[in-house]
Amino acid sequence: MTMYAGLDVSDKVTHICVVDGEGVLLRRDVVASDPDALAKWFKRHCPGVVRVVLETGPLSTFLYHGMTERGCPVTCICARHAKRALSARVHKSDVNDAESLAQLARTGWFKAVHMKAGATHIDRAALKIREQLVTARNAMANQLRGMLKLFGLRMGNVTTPGKRRERLDALFTQRPDLRCVFASLIESIEALDGQIARSGRLLAARAEADPVCQRLMSAPGVGPITALTFRSSIEDPGRFSRSSDAGAYAGLVPRRSQSGERDYMGHISKGGDAMLRSALYEAANSVMVRLKRRCALQDWGRKLAETKGPKRAKVAVARKLAALLHRLWQSDIDFCWD
Numbered sequence: 001m002t003m004y005a006g007l008d009v010s011d012k013v014t015h016i017c018v019v020d021g022e023g024v025l026l027r028r029d030v031v032a033s034d035p036d037a038l039a040k041w042f043k044r045h046c047p048g049v050v051r052v053v054l055e056t057g058p059l060s061t062f063l064y065h066g067m068t069e070r071g072c073p074v075t076c077i078c079a080r081h082a083k084r085a086l087s088a089r090v091h092k093s094d095v096n097d098a099e100s101l102a103q104l105a106r107t108g109w110f111k112a113v114h115m116k117a118g119a120t121h122i123d124r125a126a127l128k129i130r131e132q133l134v135t136a137r138n139a140m141a142n143q144l145r146g147m148l149k150l151f152g153l154r155m156g157n158v159t160t161p162g163k164r165r166e167r168l169d170a171l172f173t174q175r176p177d178l179r180c181v182f183a184s185l186i187e188s189i190e191a192l193d194g195q196i197a198r199s200g201r202l203l204a205a206r207a208e209a210d211p212v213c214q215r216l217m218s219a220p221g222v223g224p225i226t227a228l229t230f231r232s233s234i235e236d237p238g239r240f241s242r243s244s245d246a247g248a249y250a251g252l253v254p255r256r257s258q259s260g261e262r263d264y265m266g267h268i269s270k271g272g273d274a275m276l277r278s279a280l281y282e283a284a285n286s287v288m289v290r291l292k293r294r295c296a297l298q299d300w301g302r303k304l305a306e307t308k309g310p311k312r313a314k315v316a317v318a319r320k321l322a323a324l325l326h327r328l329w330q331s332d333i334d335f336c337w338d
Contacts, residue, residue, distance in 0.1 A: 003046050006101025007054040008094045009033055009063065017098035018046055019106055028095065033059055035066020042072055053105035055079040056113055064115050077101075077110040080271075085109075116235050123206060123232040127225070127275060130199040137192040144185055151175055161193045203228055216325050218334040220295050221286035229279040230325050237330040246326040247319035250277040268315060277318075284318035295337060297321070 002021040007014050010033065018027040031041050042049055052067070052074040054060055060076050067074045085104055089096045104110045116124070141164075145155045153171045158164045168186065172179045207213040207224035216227040233250075240246055247253060250273060255266040270277065288301050288310070297320060305313035328335060 001048070003049045004102055004105040005042070005046060005049050005052045006098045006103070006105055007038070007052060007063075008098040008101060009054055009057055009059050010094065011059070014038060014063075015094040015098040016041065017095070017102040018049070019099070019102045021106065023103055023106055025099065028098070033063065035063050035070060038063065039067050039070035039072050049073065051075055051105045053077055053101050053110065055082050055101065061115060061121065065118065075105070075110075076113045076115055077104065078113050081111050114235070114239060116232070120232045120235050123228055124275075126199065126203055126206070127229055127232065130196065130203065130225075131275065133192055133196045133199060137189060137196060140185060140189045140192065144182065144189065147182070147185075148178075151178060153178075161190065165190075200225075212329060215328055215332070215334055219321070219324055219328060220291055220293070220297060220335070220337075221283040221321065222325065223283075223286075226279045226283045229276055230322075233273045233276040234326065234329070237326055240326060243323040243326040243330070246322040249273070250280055250318075250322055252277060252280065252315060252319040252322065280318040280322055281314060283321055284314045287317055287321070288314055293337065297324070 003018055003026065004021075005016060005018045007016055012033060013030050014033045016027075016029045016031060016038075017025070020026055027045060029041065029045070031037050042052065050073065052072055054063060054074065054076055056076055056079045064074055064076050082101065082104060086092075086097050086100045089100065148155060148171065153175065155164070155167055155171075158167050168182075204224040207217065207228045210228070210231065212231050213224065213227040216222055216230060217224065222230075234240075234246065240249070248269075251269045251271040253269060255269050257264045257266065284301070287295075287298050288305070291298055297317060300320075301313050301317040304316055308316075324335070
């Protein structure tokens with residue numbers, strides 16, 4: 001008998017639903033969210049299962065690799081696409097979600113997600129940690145600026161920790177009574193600056209040790225952070241038959257809504273990897289604003305900015321930069337400036 005299974009994963013337990021080739025319910029159960037426990041359950045109760053489907057989520061990588069190592073034919077599908085099928089039911093429950101996923105496994109009407117290797121997740125964890133540190137530092141710095149304005153003190157244009165320290169010393173000479181009040185916040189910001197610098201050095205060392213990242217860094221505007229983000233997000237350049245698909249993967253292509261005589265092209269989709277999209281946009285900003293050496297990509301972007309505006313031009317440059325980096329990686333050559 002042909003069997004298909006759906007897994008609705010939660011933090012502690014996983015609901016299992018198994019159906020046959022005609023969609024008839026065969027079995028339901030609840031098992032601990034552990035790859036070894038799930039693999040043993042399928043080996044005991046459904047040894048001939050054809051496909052096991054679970055959604056993307058916090059435990060999807062752990063369960064996918066663990067079950068694959070144990071011989072389970074597991075497939076991870078995009079949660080955004082599965083949401084349409086799951087929302088078709090009137091009542092939302094873990095049992096119903098598992099059954100809907102089992103029916104998706106049977107019909108094949110889903111989009112499988114590329115699951116990254118464990119080493120890639122180490123790089124992505126380091127990138128995410130730095131991103132979180134930068135977010136926390138910026139939030140604290142903005143809070144400091146806002147609270148100082150309550151007393152008529154303005155930080156002004158401060159871009160480095162050293163300049164910020166000098167500016168604060170000058171401001172506190174006007175109001176010495178505020179120094180002890182803001183001391184804890186300032187010390188926290190300085191501690192985060194140190195951790196961000198330490199994280200940046202770690203990521204730069206990892207990028208320098210990777211030959212693919214070194215090749216990507218030969219492109220204009222691409223530094224260690226962008227190169228490592230692109231490397232860990234794409235992982236395998238063979239996933240895309242065309243280099244232009246790399247920009248679409250990062251959500252940098254316009255949305256399209258077409259029906260009958262209506263055909264509307266909207267803003268970018270913002271689908272896919274948000275961290276990759278942000279890194280490519282920052283690299284495009286460097287190409288457009290900070291790059292000293294001229295290149296064809298910069299000239300094209302600045303010409304586009306005259307008619308479409310700087311933001312749209314940077315998005316377009318980011319999309320072309322994604323295609324460029326994919327081509328450099330796939331062809332195994334460095335960027336040629338001339």
